Amino acid sequence: MTEESKKLPHPVIRRLPKYLARVHELLHAEVEWVSSQELAEALNLTSSTVRQDLSYLDLTGISKRGYETSSLDAALNKELDSSSHHHIVIVGAGYLGCALAVHGSFAGHGFQTCGIFDIDPSIIGSRVGILKVQPMKNLQQIVDKFGVDIGIIAVPAAAAQEVADQLVAAGVKGLLNLAYASIQIPAGVSMLDARILASLQELAYMIKSKNEETADG
Amino acid sequence: MTEESKKLPHPVIRRLPKYLARVHELLHAEVEWVSSQELAEALNLTSSTVRQDLSYLDLTGISKRGYETSSLDAALNKELDSSSHHHIVIVGAGYLGCALAVHGSFAGHGFQTCGIFDIDPSIIGSRVGILKVQPMKNLQQIVDKFGVDIGIIAVPAAAAQEVADQLVAAGVKGLLNLAYASIQIPAGVSMLDARILASLQELAYMIKSKNEETADG
């Protein structure tokens, strides 16, 4: 409440997970120190941006050596709040929802999946990894029981807004929207679009504009 | 080559798919016109930003009515190059790779999945929707046959860079990286990170900072 509440610029926030991914690689390779220059090269940034970004973190580098990878890992996790545990529910037990539910690596990074839900009676009750697909009427109960703070929306576009409303009503604090739909949420809740199709479209633009670049002088 | 090559700012590019998602909803609801103000509300932007963004497109609005949804749809698709067909391969036939392979909606938006690959002999040959999991040695052949321009990396982090290299060597022009790893690519190729875990981490930060906001006066 007193200090520490310097709000990071959004571009910085989006880069933090990329630093974290890189740091995990370095830790895995048992690299103990990394310089801003090396990080910049790995993430396609300038070293200046890297130092500026890391200056927001609870961390200090050392001249001539750089940043200690283990401290960097800790500082990034602290800032991203992925050191504390987050509890997730997934709504929509289609291919994508199920893939995320059984996806092993979330748990290792502080995100525990506590339930998967659907409205289709024919799949309710079926096993998805260690979970069982539940009907929506159980949502509130699971959210309360586990203190779920994040809901993943993995339903068809037409159902996305209604599911968002239900998740918000159940008390979830953040929504990750994978559906191809625009979602409205109240002010106290956070929402992030993470649609693969949108990424493909963005990538297609990047490819096109790179082509044009090479085409003319 | 002559005109038309005004390069859009990256923030604009990232918003275009969101406009497109919204426009699809409007088309579905048979709404024929939409104003910058209405789009702004749906996407949480200012109407000024919306008009600025749309001014990059091959489209003109009409005073008092706004933008025609069907023209907007066409203009967005044209700019994003998702009107022309893109051909995709997926590397990694785990849960996520398979989920994307059978995911119906890509095809309807101009992205056709032409193959799914893995190195695990025990799953090579198994069916994934209408596709069959193929060994990596077939990659080049499929890329050539279909003119594949996009590769999706859906393998464990440790294998991601090698897969990226193979995709680039096969002639793919853009990579969508779903793996929790930093990938290096040559200058002529485009790459976009689209990791669900990174989105969860970003969302966790958003939740945390919204909490702090409300916590102090």
Added chain:
DNA sequence: TAGATTGTTAATCGATTAACAATC
């Protein structure tokens, strides 16, 4: 010590917003 690298300030660059004439 000399050289490399951080942390931070100031300068530059770019994106968003405000404002308003043009127009339907």
Added chain:
DNA sequence: TAGATTGTTAATCGATTAACAATC
């Protein structure tokens, strides 16, 4: 016509980069 909305310019705001003193 009057009012609403676009398209665009200029002003503001914010992010990135350059530069350099401090330091290991």
